[in-house]
Amino acid sequence: MQVYRGLILDFGGVITTDFYGALRDFSVREGLGDDAVGHVLRRTAEGRTALTGVEDGRLPQKEFEATLARLLGVDAAGLLGRILADLQPCEEVLEMVARARRKGIATAVLSNSWGTGSYDPYAGYDLEDRFDAVVISDQVRLSKPDEEIYRFTSDKMGLPPSACVFVDDTAHNLPPAERLGMAGVLFEDAPTALAQIAHLLQIN
Structure with a gap:
């Protein structure tokens, strides 16, 4: 062996x-539907580009947060903390x-x-x-x-x-x-x- x-x-x-569960719970709390964050990050070109950019350090966190907020139609202030609050x-x-x-x-x-x-x-x-x-x-x-x-x-x-x-x-x-x-x-x-x-x- x-x-x-x-x-x-x-x-x-x-x-x-559960990471993906935290994304779903945030989406529901915000009244966006249970897969709103996942949809934006996986199924929109701008969301995918922003995610890969922040992951490898090309896009600053603040800009990623602002982009994600705009795509979701929510307030950008403290967004990442709100999304992952349940972790x-x-x-x-x-x-x-x-x-x-x-x-x-x-x-x-x-x-x-x-x-x-x-x-x-x-x-x-x-x-x-x-x-x-x-x-x-x-x-x-x-x-x-x-x-x-x-x-x-x-x-x-x-x-x-x-x-x-x-x-x-x-x-x-x-x-x-x-x-x-x-x-x-x-x-x-x-x-x-x-x-x-x-x-x-x-x-x-």
Whole structure:
């Protein structure tokens, strides 16, 4: 059986509670329909361009927030914080990370960000203390699913990609990691995904 010595986790929807659920809940609260944010970011050209721009650091967070507000027809003030207000730490995942580190497994966060600015979704998570490496997309001018960001992350961990397990709640982020030799885990149902990760890392 392949022995994996590294664990790479997405932030929103893996280290946190349901990311896409938070987007839907915001949309409902604002009276926009349950998929308003997802629709703007995935199915409009301007929304997609803004998202990729803020993720890889080409578009400042403030400009992304203003663009998103205009496309949604809502107030831009504090928009990102309002959208992600429901996110909380996923304690089961953080406990698994601590267990993995005690077993000598290197751990990393690999997150596509919504830019660096007045809103910091990572505040309060103590990522630098909890993980061996933290890679935030806009800070390295790369973003998932570019294969280079997966290589960059495993290099920071001191491991080849083939020694790593990569976990994300977005399906299209997995194939590039798997092409590099990583074991990909889609994080949809927490108990199922956690069991799969524990099995791959042999930390049952």
